Every structure is written in C-alpha cells, then in structure tokens.
Amino acid sequence: MEINIPGLDAKSGIELCDGSEAIYLHSLHLYVSNIPASLEKMRNVSEETLHDYAISAHGVKSISQYICAQEAVKTAKELEALAKSGDLAGVLARNDAFIKYAGTLLDSIKSWLEKNDPAGA
16 A cells, blocks of 8 residues: 655655554554644643653654654654753744644544545554
8 A cells, every 4th residue: 555645754664663564554543643632732832831841742753753754753853852951932933833734744644544544543
C-alpha cells in the first residue's frame, strides 16, 4: 500500500519499524490517539507551565520522530529547548504556528487512515 501523507517520510518510517508496514500503520494510529492531548497541553503556555510544556514538546518530538514527521520533530525540538531555557517569549512566538501545523498533520494522518486502514487501530 502506498502511504502518501504530506509531512511524513513514510518510507523511512517503515524502515524504522524493521520494514514492517503494519507496525508503521500502528504507529500512525498511536500518533492520532496520543498527540491531541499533548497539543492541548501545549496550547496555553505560561511562565508557570513552561516545565510541563517542555515535557509535552519532548513527547511530540519523540513520537513524531518515530513516524518520520521531520518538520514536526525539528520544531518540537526547538520549542522544547526554548522552554527548558526559560524563554517564554521564544515559545510564544512559535507556538501557535506549531500547534496549527501539528493539527494539520494530525488531520492528514487521520483522513488517510480512515480511507486506507480504518480497522487498524
């Protein structure tokens, strides 16, 4: 099956899964299940929540890496570093765009899975 989802390098993702398309598809289902909660935690960042924000950004980075969503990995890594360094202004400057990008990616994955692997959850 051709996995063509904008923002993903599915071929590399399948390679990370020991060449198993089934494992990669399962990873996509896990992404769809787990990322919304992390993005919600990242939505309203403040000085008081910067530490938790860094943890959420780390989680998004890690699971995005597993499915080879390179742009999401890159930006989440940068946001995690900004949060860990206490740079709230830096986080705020990029957070909304990242949440929007990640939401679009999530919608694309959901849509593809619904059409191509509806029973694979």
